[in-house]
Amino acid sequence: MTLTEASTGRPRAFSDVLATLCARKAEKLCLGEVVEAFGDRGFGPVMFFFALINLLPWPPGGTTLTGAPLLLLSMELALGRDRLWIPRWAERVSVNRQTFRSLTSRFNRPLRWTEAVSRPRLFFLTGGFGQGLIGLACLFLSAVLVLPISGGNLVPAIAIAFFAMGVMQRDGVAVLLGWLTTAAAAAILFLAWKLIVAGFEYGLEAVQRSI
Template structure:
């Protein structure tokens, strides 16, 4: 799984790039630094990076900030842009580098295993039309991430991670996994909505009986 690191211009694995970002000095890791490391055309790697960030156990509202860059990137992918672009003011969005080091330590073994297993296949799922559909799905998943829902970040973040892996590696199997997890996210949201509606209705009935 190789990509171009613009600062050096040489091929580099995704796991190597994130290791270098974690090893750099500085208290915070900013979005601008991530975009510069992966390059202007690295939709998949940068989205995968933020998918990892959103897999962390954030408190309610924590993914509102970490999910916002994913929402922007997803909209660009759905629109069919060839080059990654972020507004200058968003480049200052950051996460503590110490937190990022812990995150990478947790996922690095899995990342390296993924690099060995993934490969180009089922190309029709990662073509221009397929990427447009992936972008639309990721817009939905990013909106879910932005909502302040306790524990609601893991499933959509993993789905975005598989979609991003599919875009990076042209791996249609990873894209299929992303679609299955997107369907699971929809099912969980529907179930949660039904429970909330039923609870509110039951509450009003209970108050009515007391009154």
Template sequence: MSLTETSTGRPRAFSDVVETLGTRPGEKLCLGEIVEAFGDRAFGPVMFFFALLNMLPWPPGGTTLTGAPLLLLSMELALGRDSLWIPRWAERIAVHRQTFRKLSGRFRKPLKLTERLARPRLYVLTGGLGQGLIGLACVFLSVVLVLPVWGGNLLPAVAIGFFSLGVMQRDGLAVLIGWLLTAGTVAVLFLAWALIVAAVEHGLRWFGHLF
């Protein structure tokens, strides 16, 4: 029986599969094992997993490593692939299973609540074109994550999380929230850029007055 199916053949909840992965034998959990566990449903769950990782308070530059796999996954989604492909070397990326259990334990309650609220709706946002646009948005958000900006990981990571949930559950409302958060990320970037430009101009004027 597949990890993604119950004894009656019905799809198992994402949170249940995650919990099972954490209790499996073996010291380390490899990315290849996660992809294999979810099978044809791997796109949304694997992206959601990396989105959760990027929501953690990493030091500057930390999301450069955790955001890079999302960039690859997002490009595949944007290209319209039906199944997830990762290179051989990426399959060997691993975390200690105990660390995985602790991480998944932190998000277990909110994740189960989200699963209860999510359901198939607004199919136009999760269809072929909608999924391609989601992929393009996630490419942009992943690039933001890869940039070594302190504190700049939360908003794009949450946006990718909602996009991933929408892909998993075919929930257009979750996708709509993802788009709103993407717009918020763009607005924050423009504001940050304007502040940087203003600070540089002010600094140049200050030096000009000195000399």
């Protein structure tokens, strides 16, 4: 029996595996430990794990490190890989376990509720082609996370969490929510870019008028 199996041999709930990881005494929680804990359940749980990490209130630039592994995971998902692979150096990426305990306790109730209501449905959204599109969307969202944008981690991380839950549970409704949140993230990024360009143009005009 592994961390991903209950005494009956059935897969354990994602929230139960998180609880086991939180209960361990080591100060640091490494990515390699997370991958080992979820075994061959693949991309969904590990991507959901990193989505939770990126929901923390990081300072500008903080998500550059926490979002980088998601770039690799998203690329593998987009390429249609069956099994998760991470390089040796990435296995050593870690987070303080007490910080992770606090984050997990904050999301534990909605996570268990989501697990209770989600179920396999709308399979075309989570099949091979659907997962490829999810990988491309998560690649875009991960790239946004890596950018040093203050407060720019929230919406992309929520979108990735929806996609990851959809992949884990084969739940097309969760995937649809992921697509809607991705659209919101793209709209916010577009508006932010327009504001930056408008501010630059206004400043340039002001300089020209003063000459």
